[in-house]
Amino acid sequence: xxxxxxxxxxxxxxxxxxxxxxxxxxxxxxxxxxxxxxxxxxxxxxxxxxxxxxxxxxxxxxxxxxxxxxxxxxxxxxxxxxxxxxxxxxxxxxxxxxxxxxxxxxxxxxxxxxxxxxxxxxxxxxxxxxxxxxxxxxxxxxxxxxxxxxxxxxxxxxxxxxxxxxxxxxxxxxxxxxxxxxxxxxxxxxxxxxxxxxxxxxxxxxx
Numbered sequence: 001x002x003x004x005x006x007x008x009x010x011x012x013x014x015x016x017x018x019x020x021x022x023x024x025x026x027x028x029x030x031x032x033x034x035x036x037x038x039x040x041x042x043x044x045x046x047x048x049x050x051x052x053x054x055x056x057x058x059x060x061x062x063x064x065x066x067x068x069x070x071x072x073x074x075x076x077x078x079x080x081x082x083x084x085x086x087x088x089x090x091x092x093x094x095x096x097x098x099x100x101x102x103x104x105x106x107x108x109x110x111x112x113x114x115x116x117x118x119x120x121x122x123x124x125x126x127x128x129x130x131x132x133x134x135x136x137x138x139x140x141x142x143x144x145x146x147x148x149x150x151x152x153x154x155x156x157x158x159x160x161x162x163x164x165x166x167x168x169x170x171x172x173x174x175x176x177x178x179x180x181x182x183x184x185x186x187x188x189x190x191x192x193x194x195x196x197x198x199x200x201x202x203x204x205x206x207x
Contacts, residue, residue: 015163016077022156023073023091029149030066030098033142034059038105041114042136043122051114051121055142058113059101062146065094069153081165088160095157099150106143113137 039053055062072087072094079087105113111131118130 012163012166012168015159016167019156019159019163020073020077022152022159023069023076026095026149026153026156027066027069027073030062030069030146033146033149034063034066036142037140038142039109039114039140040138041118041134042138043118043133044135051117053114053117055146057117058105058143059098060116061101062098065098069094076160081167084160084164084167088157088164091157091160092154095150095154099147099154102143102147102150106139106147109137109139111137 034055036055037052038055038058041051041053043051069091072091076084076087104110111134112127114134114137115125115127115130118133119125122133124130124133
């Protein structure tokens with residue numbers, strides 16, 4: 001077995017770092033995409049108005065799920081083994097949910113994705129009524145970009161589930177650093193830990 005600081009240990013550290021970076025990047029892109037124009041709708045109201053539809057309006061779950069992904073990525077860096085697997089499963093679920101919803105918009109551009117924006121602009125509600133009013137729906141690059149981000153997020157989740165059991169924990173890293181430190185420094189670190197433990201229990205370490 002390779003030691004924690006050997007080739008195997010370095011590869012697991014890289015896997016963890018890569019997973020965190022991918023999740024944070026995909027989550028950030030999802031948040032940005034929610035503020036951008038996804039669809040442009042032509043409305044037949046006598047003037048043939050062109051109405052922009054943002055990502056948040058076309059896909060209301062985009063921003064909250066992207067923010068959740070960002071939180072998962074931030075917490076993943078310090079999570080224990082069990083939480084890593086939980087976060088990995090959640091990452092995959094978020095990626096699948098957003099991927100299916102985004103893919104539906106990319107490949108079909110359904111009228112349902114523009115209902116809320118059209119209703120807000122015209123006061124006309126209902127899928128059938130809005131469908132009668134909309135004459136054309138065109139797409140910007142943002143839905144395909146978001147779909148690609150969902151694929152990246154899915155890959156990150158799969159990477160977590162495949163490698164999380166080999167990630168070094170913070171405790172192991174600290175013990176390795178303590179073991180490798182000079183004898184005097186190791187003693188000072190151990191004393192500092194003991195003093196902190198005493199304080200956390202309400203005891204005065206100076207007594």
